[in-house]
Amino acid sequence: MKSLGSIRRSFAPWSDPDAKPYIVFENVTKRFGDFTAVNNLSLSIFEREFFALLGASGCGKSTLLRMLAGFDEPTSGRILLDGQDLRGIPPYRRPVNMMFQSYALFPHMTVEANIAFGLKQDGMPKPEIEARVGEMLKLVKLEQFARRKPHQLSGGQRQRVALARSVAKRPKVLLLDEPLGALDKKLREETQFELMDLQQNLGLTFLVVTHDQEEAMTMADRIAILDKGEVMQVATPAEVYEAPSSRFVASFVGNVNMFEGTVAELDAGRARIAGNGMTIHADNVGNATAGSPVAFAIRPEKIKVTSRKPEDGKANVVEGEIYDIAYLGDMTVYHVRLPDGQVVKASSLNASRVADNPLSWNDRAWISFLPDAGVVLTR
Numbered sequence: 001m002k003s004l005g006s007i008r009r010s011f012a013p014w015s016d017p018d019a020k021p022y023i024v025f026e027n028v029t030k031r032f033g034d035f036t037a038v039n040n041l042s043l044s045i046f047e048r049e050f051f052a053l054l055g056a057s058g059c060g061k062s063t064l065l066r067m068l069a070g071f072d073e074p075t076s077g078r079i080l081l082d083g084q085d086l087r088g089i090p091p092y093r094r095p096v097n098m099m100f101q102s103y104a105l106f107p108h109m110t111v112e113a114n115i116a117f118g119l120k121q122d123g124m125p126k127p128e129i130e131a132r133v134g135e136m137l138k139l140v141k142l143e144q145f146a147r148r149k150p151h152q153l154s155g156g157q158r159q160r161v162a163l164a165r166s167v168a169k170r171p172k173v174l175l176l177d178e179p180l181g182a183l184d185k186k187l188r189e190e191t192q193f194e195l196m197d198l199q200q201n202l203g204l205t206f207l208v209v210t211h212d213q214e215e216a217m218t219m220a221d222r223i224a225i226l227d228k229g230e231v232m233q234v235a236t237p238a239e240v241y242e243a244p245s246s247r248f249v250a251s252f253v254g255n256v257n258m259f260e261g262t263v264a265e266l267d268a269g270r271a272r273i274a275g276n277g278m279t280i281h282a283d284n285v286g287n288a289t290a291g292s293p294v295a296f297a298i299r300p301e302k303i304k305v306t307s308r309k310p311e312d313g314k315a316n317v318v319e320g321e322i323y324d325i326a327y328l329g330d331m332t333v334y335h336v337r338l339p340d341g342q343v344v345k346a347s348s349l350n351a352s353r354v355a356d357n358p359l360s361w362n363d364r365a366w367i368s369f370l371p372d373a374g375v376v377l378t379r
Helices: 061-069 111-121 126-139 155-168 185-202 213-219 237-242 247-252
Strands: 023-032 035-045 050-054 076-081 096-099 173-177 205-210 222-227 230-235 257-267 270-275 278-282 293-298 304-306 316-327 331-337 343-349 364-369 375-377
Touching (some): 023 061, 035 061, 050 213, 061 076, 061 173, 061 205, 111 126, 111 155, 126 155, 155 185, 213 237, 222 237, 222 247, 230 237, 230 247, 247 293, 247 375, 270 293, 278 316, 304 343, 331 364
Parallel strands (some): 050 205, 050 222, 173 205
Antiparallel strands (some): 023 035, 023 076, 222 230, 257 270, 257 293, 270 278, 293 375, 304 364, 316 331
């Protein structure tokens, strides 16, 4: 099997049949009155994993985090941490710490006092507290801001103080609820990489909740896509993007084109899909069967747009009309209307400053893509 995307680090305990999960949600259901926030959900997370729960608002991701932290109890099912059932254990006795989007810093305390607060509550000796606080300040690169108060810091600096306070007690698991939501785009992107480096340096298990797809794709070793309290897919970022398990996952993560049709022919792992006046030849057929309704999902960057008909006999080729164009600097996005009325999105990298044959609105154009460029979805 070909590798899907680049690998951030050589860390994949989920592929080892002998590896034991560190956190286990076992048939967990959580109801609030008549509303089911989490529905019979099972999920395994491994030690030292950077794991992301990704989904739209109301999908149950924050509820899972709160149950693991001890703020809510499951209606049914079990949550295990390092083999221990957490039911009935209060939040302050659980070896986890939670970092909220609001940061919840004490405004009257200095940076070092904020970081030291939890250590003092635990009764740690003063010399050890001072050493630990110094270690945390160095870790988040805030040594020169130790005596400042939160209102004297930027948003990114306050975020790092909250992070230092969260990891100062050295929890087994750090829970992060939309941790970068209050930062501007540029600072959020920088902080994503800082979080990744911090997690690997500390060797902790990070569980982050986010609705930001790019954030989850950048930071996480694996992502769980949630919808209506259920897990739709658990996989690495590359697998979620390149090999989505369903129409929902394909549509939720990134941009995608869906060609609906029926498997007219299936032979040696290849399919001929007929539908809406066009035929598609596909290699990645999954569990599709002859005669079954399917969708061929393909990302915009896998589709080429040309002013002339491609000569590649292996490619799927369809003629259409340029309906819209968006120039984004590094790339150009084309919307091409096909004869059946479907509008296909294709993106082209602007590798040079000047295009040889620039396409414009209402031009006739050809879209083409190889049989292995997309994936066949049966659900």
